[in-house]
Amino acid sequence: MEIGRENEIEDISMSPPSGSNGIGHNKEFLSQAYLRTRYTEIDIQVEGSSFNQNHTLPIFLKFEDVEYKVRNRQAGSNNPVKTVVSKVATQLTMEEDRYKKILKGITGSIGPGEILALMGPSGSGKTTLLRVISGRLLENTKGKITYNDVPYTPAVKRRIGFVAQEDVLFPQLTVEETLVFSALLRLPTSMSKQQKYAKVDTTIKELGLERCRGTKIGGGFLKGISGGERKRTSIGYEILVDPSLLLLDEPTSGLDSTSANKLLLTLQGLAKAGRTIITTIHQPSSRIFHMFDKLLLISEGYPVYYGKARESVEYFSSLRFVPEIPMNPAEFLIDLATGQVNDMSVPADIFEDQESIDPSKAVVKYLQLKYKALLEPKEKEENHGAATTPEHLQLAIQVKKEWTLSWLDQFMILSRRTFKARCKDYFDKLRLVQALGVALLLGLLWWKSSTNTEAQLRDQVGLVFYICIFWTSSCIFGAVYVFPFEKVYLIKERKADMYRLSVYYACSTLCDMVAHVFYPTIFMAILYFMAGFKRTIACFFLTLLTVLLIAVTSQGAGELFGAAVMSIKRSGMAASLILMMFLLTGGYYVQHIPKFMRWLKYMSFMYYGFRLLLKVQYSGDELYDCESNGGCKTLQSSPSFDTVNLKGGLKEVWILLAMAISYRFLAYWCLHRRIDTTN
Incomplete structure (x- = not known):
């Protein structure tokens, strides 16, 4: 962000030429004046040249007749007759009945320096529209959405910052660490480390986070920063890379009025620096309401108002909807969007010939029709009549930002972050006490055990198998929850193309390996x-x-189990079932498995691990039970080793290595299907 330009931009964006009251004139003026002062230095060269990406590229967003629908889920039935009837009915049903429309023709536009507020009751489609604009919902979408007069492309994705309603931040990292790792991973290689740290420092100051920069984010049982500070950190996480279009979903939810007001002042400053900002908001205070430049009011998926926020009350007053008591403008608008008109005067002709219709539905339908007749044609005309975005900006929006770092550089940075974020889990006191306690308990139970007799040998073999069980279960359950727990972080960062998925997986598995080596040792x-x-x-x-x-x-x-299921509850259940199967076929409880079930043991790495431990620890020629009547016997002749050839070599090493590598390749493939195919 260039602080020196803020006043200049503010003067341009807030002072349209005299006589230009229409939205289309304002957009044309803003486009021309804004570009003259801020973007004359943009360098575009086509075919083999570069675009100067160090500046915030202005985005002029237009959306027209946007629709979005989801397929209705048919309830399953155990009755085969009902199932057949349901299938026949589904085939005969028209397509519009098989789908539920969430958005029903939304039109609007917004340019740099402006904040558009999406308002409406819960379930009206605000967040859905935000996700459609961000490119996160592409299927089952109709309408026209352009960015600098160019349709959505993967290149646009890295120009968009998306701040979700729930703050997705690593709780173990501090505010500064969160922003530093984001800067190191996402800012271009043309910037030095010192410049990236300076960018973080500037962002922290602009967002008012100096007081908590060294405090952990926190969450759950870990104490951390406040809700307002978390939200500002989430915004800082996105604006570090100078997104041209910043989208925020309910940024003030859960904040007190003072924190919400500070947050909106921050957004105003970001908009004045040349960004296009769209935010959903439920019911803001009157002070916050007047900070918005434009307002889109949605009811049941239909727009009922689009225009300047300050003119919204005047528009509805012209339709003879007038509050009878002093009301917050936002509260007045939400009541209208839901059809609740108890404390306001309404036009008498609304309820004519509509006795059978619910009064609230009649109000909403009336507002939708008025919007279609009065506002929508005007907005569409202004959209088509607005000045065309300059050609160099149309080209610039199509230039895809390549990976800012090499694979190795991403690996080095992400591995540091992964280790910091999981360090507490790796060196947890309870985990250490568990390893030490179980080791001491087993050591005392099997104190100075020997193999002098068959019974003593059987006891020691039992200890060997228990060691297999203990570390198999500990490591499986230590790894199965990693990807389900971090799913939200991974989806967020992959949608922003923050790093390669292969880098994340390599960092995750290698960092976790520290604990899986430290504790067994x-x-x-x-x-x-x-x-x-x-x-x-x-x-x-x-x-x-x-x-x-x-x-x-x-x-x-x-x-593998975690990546395949990606659910905390189901992955734990899957791991339990597989572990039980491995335990029963491991070669201790049942040595002679029936032929038709024998294939199970060859899938069990516990089977190979147990055999390998026996081969390492015991020699087939070693003698035991010398004090018996029959004299000394070799260990190989013991019933404990009926199915194990102690002289059979160590082929299990290669089998276990092959399994370890295969599991990881399959885990990465499952992760790719679960994450990148929905990205």
Whole structure:
């Protein structure tokens, strides 16, 4: 944002030439004067040249007859007769009956320096319209939406900032860290690190976040910044990259009047700096209402008013809707949009010949018809008659911003952020106490265990299998919830093309691997020598590496289940069922599985991990049970190793490695289908 230009822009945008009262004249004047003062230096070269992307590209947005519909969900039935009848009825139903219209012909326009407020009761279609304009809803959409007279393209996506109603910010990061990582990932490579940090510092000051810059975002049980500060941080997250079009969904929800007022003052400053701003708002205070330049009032998907916010009450007064008591203009408009006219005078002819219709519906229908007759033709005429956006801006909006950083640079930055955001989970005290406590408990239960007799050998083999169970379950459940928990963050940042999905996945799996290596290492360092396993350095490290391989493979399986389901509840259930299957076919409880079920054990990495641990820990030629009547026996002859050839080599290592890699490729593929196909 260029502070030195703010006053100049304000004078231009707020002072139209004398005699130009129409919206079309204002737009033409704003387009020409604004571009002369701010964008004469824009450099466009076609075919192999570049556009200077360091400035906020102005966007003149027009939308006409916008419609959006969703398919009606047919309730399922267990009765086959009802199902057949339902299918036949569906085939015979007309298309308009199979779909529900959410938006029913919305028209309007807005340019740089202006704030458009979308108002209406809950469920009227405000957020849907915002998502359609942002390009997040493309299917089942009709109408014409242009950005600088150009239809939506993927290149436009990186020019749009979208602030959702729910603040999607990592709770463990501070305000400054949140903005710094966003700047490092999204700002162009032409800027040095110092310039990016300076940009963050400027943004923090402009948004009034100096007092809380070092405070964690917080959320849930973690104390953090206030609601107003969270919302301003969300806005800062978007404006760091100078979006041309800034869309905000209910930015003042949950804020007190003072915080909401400060937020709107911030938005006014952003608009004066050359941005086009659209925000949905439910019922603002009168002070906030008068901060908007334009207003679009929606009722049941239909527009009932579009024009200057300050002229809205006057328009409805001209239709003979006059409040009988002092009212907030926003409250007056919302009452009209819902048809609640208890405290206002209304035209007497509304209810003529409509005795059977609900009075509130009659009011809404009357307003919709008046809009169609009085306002819509005028707006469409002005849209078509407005000055065409200059050709160089039409070309500029089609220039796609390429990745600002290489894959490796994105990986280095994102891995730092991932580690900071999850650091508390990695080094959680309860997790450490669990690893230490279980290791000590097992060490005491199997204190100085030996393999002198068959019973003692069976006990030690049971400990080996329990180690497999413990780290398989810990790592699966430690990984299965990662992607479902971070789904909202990932969708938001992928929609903004903040980084490559492959970078995110690599950072996630490698950073999580720190915990999956750290805790098993501490665990085995304590348990191994307490339990009386072979006291050789080679055997200890081979056992440790085997446990780590089991942990890493389990982590990949957990990631796969989480990415495939992407639901916290269902992914946990899927992991539980798979873990139970792996446990039963792991080779300890049932060694001789029936032939028709034998294929299950070959899918179980616990089966291969258990066999590998046995091969590492025991030698087939080793003698035991020497004090029995039959004399010494080899370990290979023990019933505990009926299905395990202790001299059979370590082929399980390659199988587990192949499984660990395959699980991760499948997890990435599922993640791509779940995230990028809806992006």
